Amino acid sequence: MKKLLVLIILILISFYNSRAQDNCLTSASTPPEWIFSKSTKSSQISMTFILNVFVHIVRSGSGQGLSQNITSTIINSLNSNFSETGIQFTLLGSDFIDNDYYYDDFNGKEDELFSVNRKTNAIDIYVLGESTIWIGAGLAQNIPSTAFIVHGSFYSTSSLPHEMGHCLGLYHTHHGTVNEGGGDVHQCAELVNGNNSTTCGDYIADTPADPNQWSRNSCNYIGTGTDSNGDRYNPDVSNIMSYSYKPCRISYSQIQINRMRDFIKNTTILQNTLSYYINGVKLICTSGESFSLENLPANTTVTWSSSSNITFSSVNTGESVTVKASSSTVCDAGWIEATLTNSNGDITLPRKEVWVGKPSFTLFGTTSLDVGAPGIVLVDYSSGDHFSQGIQNSDWSFTGPLDNIEGDAMKAHYRASRREGGIGFIYSTQTNQCGSYENRLFFEVEEPLFMLASPNPANEYTELNFYSANEITEYQKSSPVMISVPVTEQSNGIGEYEIQIWHERKGLVKQMKSRSKKLQIPTNNLDEGIYFLHIIVNGKVHKQQLKVQR
Incomplete structure (x- = not known):
């Protein structure tokens, strides 16, 4: 009887270890607040992001391990899995990390490896040896991040695009529905009807609620449970960010694609991994400003274009151009774009969003007050915010029955007179490098x-x-x-x-x-x-x- 009990325990330990070694260890960190307000509706992909990748192959101190040939498999696999996303990858380089410390038993050494030979302009992929002892299949350093680890031959499975998805801002499809721990303070279970799909679960509206109950050797969901409404789960077995059987994971949803692209647009560390990107300022006045591209491949020509409120000082071709605001009265959002052309075809780089001219904003807030009552006025910028419009100085003043007002580039607090009523105006002047703009807000204080x-x-x-x-x-x-x-x-x-x-x-x-x-x-x-x-x-x-x- 005792031998049978020991055998059962060993089988269970082996079963759970095999499951752990087959899964991702990425911790669920708190997402940025912008994902809860930014529109992620399906949109046509009009440009391709090309991200640099650097592959680090971990081998023994004597050089035993995987060969450099795996780099082409990694790039081809990523580009194939991301072919419908408008995101592609190019190999910036590769190296070997020949160290028994990481090669033999890797458990508990993840953070240390992430600092080895790290690149600032690429997504670092660390590939462990096939014989290396480690409890997981893959691990992204964070969500988002620019580094992940993949265990041995898992580089040739859906674990590779799965971890890249984490780097580009995606959570597990079962996130929240199954509490993953980690630091995400927003974590909560997603309902099958999708009513809370943008604020719970993986924060993606078009991925079904997923309780993470999958067959380990077939493309089948094996769960029988229901959510808090009593609705039965029906998760997507084909989603790359799920824990379904690895050969079944072949696609991202449309909103997952939009989310990854939004993370590239809004995350500096990811923007730094773009293969080519436009260098230049974010504010354009009537004086000339230069924009340029660096490290272009041979035999590549560049054609620049811009929004209608920007003009080119001379030609719009070449590795750099000079532009200026089309007139001194312009105050609006604009953009600069570059299209690269070579024998492989055309690639249009992500637009560089800029502000053109003086600030532009309106004011809104409390306009009807009792005597002595506090009020607040907010600055609503016509496009972007005070950062994108380059606000350097803010002035506030008033006429009429107020006691005081204090404000900055975003808002002002004020208090109605304690002794008199009447009407008046609140004035805000915001200034950037191109000049100043003033707007006003009418208010009335009830006669006491x-x-x-x-x-x-x-x-x-x-x-x-x-x-x-x-x-x-x-x-x-x-x-x-x-x-x-x-x-x-x-x-x-x-x-x-x-x-x-x-x-x-x-x-x-x-x-x-x-x-x-x-x-x-x-x-x-x-x-x-x-x-x-x-x-x-x-x-x-x-x-x-x-x-x-x-």
């Missing part, structure tokens, strides 16, 4: 009434009197015993308000409602002491101290 409680100290009674601004002097308005209250004056009195009287120790002792501009409140039934009048208008409390004294 001024309330005085008298006599104070009170004996038999105190009387509340509400005065409009033209009934008292500026000196009276500024008196510390006079408070401004945003109640509306009407033909038969004023808008309704509530009065509460609070004792400093006993709490609430009296309350009432009124619409009268003059209200006498008996105090002869109140004990001597300090009280606080709470005048409540539209849920907001305005306080005045009241002393009862005999």
Whole structure:
């Protein structure tokens, strides 16, 4: 019996080890916030991203291991799997890492290897030896990242494009539905009906919810479970980012493709791996700015094009060009594009997005305020943000009944006058290297009434009197015993308000409602002491101290 138990345990250990060694070890880090707001609708691929790849082959100290011939297999496999994505790969180079420390037993040494012979302008692929002891099939350093490890012969399986998918921003299709741990604070289970598919799961709307229950030797989903709604799962066995049987994983979804392209566009470390990219500034004024390409292959010609608000100072061909804003009145987004032509055909590089001319923006925010109320105004840039428009300085000012305003390139906070109402404008001036632009926002502060409680100290009674601004002097308005209250004056009195009287120790002792501009409140039934009048208008409390004294 004991021998049978030991045999069962050994079989289970072997089973789980084989599963672990067949899988990806990439940790699920928190995605950037832009993926939750950026549109990822299907769009026609109009340009091809060409990314540099550098292959590092890990061998024993004596040179035992895989040969350099695997590099062509790796590049061909990547380009085949990515053929429908508008993303392709070119081999920047390869090397050998001959070190028994990494070749024999690799477990726990992943972070160390990622720092060996690392390139800043390529995606580094580290290929371990086939006999190397390691618990996984592959591991991307992060999501996104520019380095991943693949274990031995897994370089010739779907593990290769799987790990590249992680580098370009993709999560496992079962992410969230199966809690993978890691640092992703947004991780949550995806519903089968897709209602939360952009905020849970793998954050991709067109990949079905996946509970990660796959056959290990056939293209079959073997799960029988349901989600929290009771709906049965029906995951995609062909998706490269799943854990289905490796020969079945052959494709990315359209939104996965868009997501990878968006990560290349929005992630500096990935942009640095582009085989060719446009060098130049992000702000173009009427003075000339240069754009160039470097390290072009032989017999390649370059033709430049641009948005209509940019003109070329001379020719639009060659490795570099000079451009400028088409006029001094231009203030809009623009772009520069380069098309490479050689015997292999044409390749149009990713557009370089630029801002042309002075800043352009509108203002929106709180435009109707009560006296003394805070407000906020936001800067809505016509395209991009204050970074893309090159904002260097921000000025804010106002006319009308505000006490103060403070702001920057994105927003301003202000406070309505505590003593007067009326209308006015908030002005914002944003400045970049090309010049300054000013815009304004209209606002209105409700005309207040001024309330005085008298006599104070009170004996038999105190009387509340509400005065409009033209009934008292500026000196009276500024008196510390006079408070401004945003109640509306009407033909038969004023808008309704509530009065509460609070004792400093006993709490609430009296309350009432009124619409009268003059209200006498008996105090002869109140004990001597300090009280606080709470005048409540539209849920907001305005306080005045009241002393009862005999």
